């Protein structure tokens with residue numbers, strides 16, 4: 001059995017993401033959990049002739065969350081509120097931190113072995129929140145926890161190809177750091193296939209990739225943030241984890257925001273990012289999840305400056321997530 005669970009499955013991301021996961025033939029059971037509407041979404045998806053059996057769970061059901069997560073191989077979390085124009089991702093912390101903490105508590109209790117993919121913003125803080133909850137339950141395996149930053153590399157491929165004329169699906173741009181504004185660091189000097197951009201193009205592309213989310217928030221004009229492109233990105237990353245951990249595919253490399261103490265190579269990277277505990281880099285996936293975290297090498301001067309600007313922002317967001325769980329534990333929430 002390969003059970004995948006989506007927490008927040010009725011939302012703007014949750015529904016198309018669940019559709020794409022239903023189309024993934026590695027999945028045998030798809031559990032959809034939300035406050036509302038999951039029975040309908042599940043009944044609808046269950047008519048698609050792919051292997052996964054789909055079941056909906058509601059918060060108001062008796063032990064709905066427990067039943068949704070129990071036995072899961074992989075759990076994706078897009079639960080929480082999205083931005084409106086004028087908001088930063090950090091403005092979501094107040095509400096989403098509590099949502100993510102309560103979902104992580106259930107995972108720690110009922111699915112401690114699951115691979116966890118966090119989409120809920122602010123990712124730079126919500127991933128440390130999940131980790132702290134798992135640590136407190138004595139079940140933290142950092143190789144199994146990922147902040148999903150795939151949308152940044154998807155955008156980077158699209159935006160750079162518009163300038164270079166390459167076919168976007170063939171373009172790869174490493175994007176490292178975190179998932180918010182200046183913490184998003186595109187490494188345009190490392191684009192493949194190789195392309196030489198002018199300084200002006202590098203500056204403009206960097207800004208567009210860093211603030212790509214704002215373009216969608218503005219265009220949606222109060223109706224939320226990226227959902228469809230995010231569903232695509234989330235399904236792509238979930239497929240990568242399933243291929244590595246279920247299907248035994250070796251050598252898969254995808255970016256993700258992870259705990260750097262997960263593996264030795266992460267500790268080496270940690271030394272080059274001023275001791276940050278979490279950072280997004282290209283991750284080689286293996287049977288147990290994170291297998292290798294790629295180092296930052298040969299950055300251009302411009303990229304080194306971006307990194308310098310990102311580090312204090314990341315530190316603030318990480319500390320905020322850790323402090324939130326500490327405070328909640330003190331208050332026995």
Ligand SMILES: NC(=O)c1ccc[n+]([C@@H]2O[C@H](COP(=O)([O-])OP(=O)(O)OC[C@H]3O[C@@H](n4cnc5c(N)ncnc54)[C@H](O)[C@@H]3O)[C@@H](O)[C@H]2O)c1
Pocket residue numbers: 007008009010011012013014033034035036059078079080081082083092096099118119120121122123148149150151152179224225226227230
């Ligand atoms: N990581 C990324 O790259 C990325 C990209 C886009 C959006 N996001 C984030 O994803 C989150 C969701 O975005 P959306 O557009 O789908 O929002 P949405 O409001 O459309 O959907 C969120 C869903 O979460 C559900 N929910 C709320 N509290 C819950 C709880 N305690 N348990 C289960 N479900 C709960 C809601 O009922 C809703 O169905 C936002 O925080 C957004 O900022 C992240």
Ligand SMILES: O=C(O)C[C@H](O)C(=O)O
Pocket residue numbers: 082083089121151212213214216217225226
């Ligand atoms: O921009 C947002 O708030 C949503 C998401 O993080 C994105 O990058 O599109």
